[in-house]
Amino acid sequence: MNDLLFDLKNISIPLPGDPQKLININLKMNKGDLCLIRGSNGAGKSTLLKWIFKESITQLKLKEKPAYLAQGADDDFILPLQLIEAAQFINKQYSSTSLTTNLENINFQKLLPKNIWIRAWNKASLGERQRSLLAGILESNKGLYLLDEPTSALDSSSEKIFWQLVNEQMNKGNCFIIVYHGNSNHLPKHQELQL
């Protein structure tokens, strides 16, 4: 069985703000791998994640688009929206099965407990919003997840749950590339890419 997901060698990606400046990437991912991208502000971490998402089929030769979660939970929503809907929306984007059938899933409820399902998006804390998005996306059962600072607003217990769920997915052979600045004790086995 071939465990290799993709192998990027000497790939140069231009930074959007400064096209003359290039990020040079060497990144090899096998099934079940976790890669943490680290680096200073403006180093191109989010740009790299977007590039992988955009080129996943063409350059990376993946069979399906990865699940991608950008930073965005900090913005309010002009129309009414509940946290459970946010989870369902992001899940529906990446999953072929509807989340409505998996709402009783224990892992889903670890991140998004029933008592906050109907909380309004605009009234929820940043951490609760982020948990709803992560709960939705992690239920999509994708081969590759691209997450941009997914734990930035999570408290330590929620972050622990998140890394446990990531570990479970990795054991199923799914891969993660995560922009991450923290240093949690609960991080699964991983490689790091410093930009």
Add this chain to the structure above:
Amino acid sequence: MNWVDYIIEFYILIPVVLFIAPALFAAGANSLGQSKTVDIFILVQGTIVGHLAALTFQLEGFIEITLCYLFATISLCLSHLMLRAPKVYHSSLRIGLYAFLLVAIFVFERWVPGLERHINSAFVGDLLYLSNYKAISLIILAILYLIYFSKNYQNHTQRIFYKNVLKINFKTPATNHLFNFILLVSSTHFMGLSFTLGFAVLLPLIFSIVFRQKSLKYYFIYGAILCALFGSFSLIISFLLPNQSTTPLIVIISTVIACSLYFVRFREQ
């Protein structure tokens, strides 16, 4: 004529408002969610310019409505061209275009004596002079729009969520643009600017505040139902005040009832 006589005489208007109000609400709420409300203003204003241009050259019937669509198309194309400018200028440039179209109306006034009455009717609408043929056309259009919208509800809300929360723009299908365009231009032409803006801009905004604790699905379903009920109820009430302008009265009564919901039903949430 008494109140009942008015209802018997203009009974056809009740189903018109019953269907066109929720259709406008759905279109307006969708635009509001995608931060495209200014497009409605431009489209509506372009339609009015087309309507007055037709009157200036004494064109009627099919040519008149064609001119409305033409001017609305040109206005919308200009608005989309402005999206090529840096993002920071988008809102200001499009509000500038709306202001330009608003001023353009008064150019026609100098050319054609007595055009003030038509400008006035374009703003408040000629609801009571709507022929049965036009009324039935509007009902059919509104029903088709509501069927299209409910069939594609998931895609509409998905686009709104992604644009607002994840900052990812998904391309809006051409059929969606076309349905919105036909609905808004036809409504402006037949029902007037105040009715169109009232149900496509004002009420979606008020309901977004009234239902702020509810789900997006609840907002769309109950918002549409309440627009239909409030609009029809306001129309019947307006027959009690035959000396007042019907359309602005419908919008004002509907708005007041919608606002009162905030204080009565949902204040404690």
